[in-house]
Amino acid sequence: MKTWIEKQQALIDFTLASLARRKLKNLGLLLVYTLIVFLLASVMLFTHALRHEAAQVLKNSPEVIVQRMVAGRHDLIPPGYLNRLGRIRGVQKKEGRLWGYYYDAVVKANYTFMVPTAGASAAGKVANGKIVIGAAVARERGLLPGNLISFRSYSGRLFSFAVAEVLPHSAELVSADLILLSEADYRAFFEIPAGHYTDIALSVANPQEVRNIAAKLAETLPDSRPILREEVLRTYESIFNWREGIVLVLLSGSIFAFAIFAWEKASGLSAEEKREIGILKAIGWETGDVLKMKFWEGALVSLTAFLLGYIAAYLHVFRFSSGLFEPVLKGWAVLYPRFELVPVVDGFQVATLFFFTVFPYTVATIVPIWRAAITDPDAVMRG
């Protein structure tokens, strides 16, 4: 055992000396390799943590939301609609919701105006003339509790509100752009007559009945569109799916570039490397030794790149709030939540990343060496 360890140590010594001879090239490779792992791991950690957070938080959202569609567009719920819903068996509670969007031309941001549901606790209720605002709105408009703010409604009238409270920073992921106001203020601001609602939230006594109730809804109210909580959760399960959109397009370019680079570096042996193998074989190295040496080279480079890339990605996502992704995620939005994700790491995903980054490189290093190592040393040295 001791001799085996000694032998491997000697091989690693030789490998490191050989790598050091082409220092710039190998350091460049290590840097690019680490960057690729960093990018992939960052996306992986970020999306997994976000999905976990969405699932944890949104499992408390309403069981069924009923929207009304008119000519393919979401329309207001007219008076009397709620009563017609009451006849569906299994519906425990039904509540009209009032919410909508407001574009603030001052900071060019979109806000979500919302009336807390009747079921909200006394602390969750908002008095007339007051608003409760999300932390991003407070930051963008420089507001503190007690300050006054005016919004020009879509009818052109100016409405002033006093900030009663700012929602906590830790809740930004769900409430950054929220402005909560009373029902009377909401109806006056958007000129929505009494009895009309944006949509309806239903709670169902038996969770297994939800699908049946959705089917009954579609039958009783053909113009309605029920959205189930499980659909909401599924939507967030597939959020930033690796198969979708721009993330993959951007990443695939760099991954392919790296694949070509690594393949070229690993498989296209330079004349110098070929000569080295020839000399080693001529002075008595066996094919197995040459392969082991190259295995150590591949393993050391890829393992170092994987570990460094992964650690950097972890720090980036969970300690520096994914700062590099911010411009991409922000898009054209002015309001962007500042949030710290719960560091949830999926061991299986890390193992998959390890397999797809370390394994191909190690194999790509060994195969061409094996081809060179089994040929005659004289032929290899002559090129």
Next chain:
Amino acid sequence: MLSRKSQRAFVFLVCILAAFLLTFADSASRQAEHATLLAANGRLVEQLGLTDLCLFTEARYTRHPSQADLHSAFQDHPLGLEHFPSGSLLPPPRNLTASYENLDRKTTSAD
């Protein structure tokens, strides 16, 4: 003491491996810390009846993707193609893109 290159490389690898394992320990300890915040956010969602994460505030179908319908990305005018950058990051809700059961072969009357 660490005269050989292999020994130095080994020490370096052990260090970064330890840092790698530390990330898992860090994740476990911070999950416990975040549990109360997560529960508070869950309560806020329940109280207000929220349905979506506030990730992209630029368009209504990216602010509330679960409440949007398939056409909302193109509603500005008939040929108004979806133009918000977040739209390319966010897939449409899965329930909208799932295909319906093919019923044409089950009809008994001729079309």
